[in-house]
Amino acid sequence: MNKALETLQAWFGKRLVIGVPYFWLLLFFAIPFLIVLKISFSWMQPIQPGYAPLFSWVEETQRFVATLNVSNYEVLLDDPLYLGTFLYSVKVAAISTVLCLLVGYPMAYAIARCPPTTRNLFLMLIILPFWTSFLLRVYAWIGLLKTNGVINNSLLALGIIDQPLPLLYTDFAVYIGIVYSYLPFMILPLYSNLEKHDLTLLEAAADLGASPIKTFFRITLPLSMPGIVAGCLLVFIPAVGEYVIPSLLGRTDQLMIGTVLSAQFFSARNWPVASAVAIALLIMLLIPIMLFQRYQRRELEAARR
């Protein structure tokens, strides 16, 4: 009897413990996406809440009527503005990711090959800026890049240029902003991969007469692929929907998708179209997100062994 009661209690206790995070994430993370999906199919409405109900009770016919509206998605496909914005966002995110990898890989490599005592110091130096405000770090680049900013003023003073370069409000500024803000997300997975490499493999390759460059491309680079993929996904996925960086540093004649979504939402107050943009963006990122989740699962399983 007592035993049975205890089992029952354990069963409920376990359910309760699992239930807390489950309920929270279901209510505040999964269900919201369904609502976005729902609103992306509804008509815009000038009064609160900004969208017409999808299902309505019609008195005459005594029936529920669903008014599904696909025009929000048609707008995305027909209006070249949206298509252009999507392509531009992917381009900017892809180029920034590659640049981030080119900057981050050598840094991660250098840290992984440091003596263990200095490694932690360098890692902390990489992470430290991440703890300071993201917004202020992007803001710092305005001061560096603007027409009478630090870079232009120094170059003018040194006599390298006669006219200030147009640096701010360009694609280049957005690349810098993204690389700068997301660099730790690239370096950390790369580092945790590179640190685990078996260095005797490199010695063996050298003994067998391979040049350092060949050794790198035939051994180190293939071995670090999981780190590269993880780092690139961690940069690429959020960068596609980036909103703060392009609105502070980017061009004014070509917007990114995150900016368009916010503008539709806040300025045009067209919630259905904004929702359709969000769903389209989500569908586009679904495969990269699933890849990232697979990587994350493997990492944790490897750590447990």
Next chain:
Amino acid sequence: MLGLGLAFLYVPILSMIFFSFNNSRLVTVWDADNSPTLRWYVRLLENDQLLGAAWISLKVAAMTATGAVIIGTIAGLVLTRFRPFRGRAFLSAMTTAPLVMPEVITGIAMLLLFVSLEQLIGWPEGRGMLTITIAHITFAMAYVTVVVQSRLAGFDDALEEAALDLGARPATVFFRITLPLILPALVSGWLLAFTLSWDDVVISQFVAGPGSSTLPMEIFSRVRRGVSPDINALATIMVLIVATGVVLSTLYMKREEKRRECEEQMARRDGN
């Protein structure tokens, strides 16, 4: 290479600090006659709007960090220590997705949820600190879960099993054994969640209501109008606080780690 990279990371921050002492309104043009000056710091302390927003941010971040640590720890525990249960894969997916989800998507989804909930059940009434905190907990707990999961994966469950075999109740095992062992992860998870919340501008912008502007929201609306010297001063103060905090907590965790290792070694010696 590493030096160049670190320079790339630190030059912008250092230049911001440097120009916060510049007297000139042009920010990046050094006014040698009247600088350095603390004028912008004084102006900052007189700015009630920014101070008020900072206070809101502080409260939201503290509540977020606490909530995220509680729920994130439970999620991490459930995912690493519980035997596979139905819906485990879904829970695992829901805890990793917020890590990479573009903030505009999370923001719009959260706001639409709050609007729908209010229509349906009348809660939450309007939007403000409560909705910001709920939204922040949701994405910050994902980070806490990862931190706790990797900490739990770092040691095996032999200690916990031994305690269970000796007849301790699961709750006792958790509070007497698991919790002390993962405490460093909880501390860094709390700090991480605090920073994420304190720093967030995009999600807050979606779910905030009138009169609940957080500090990043205030900064964002100012910065969009261009550089201004008092923002440089604000940045300097924030960098200093963060740097001190990170250095102190790193030292603390190093010491804790050492102490734990010492204790483990002693325990092993006593056992032999």
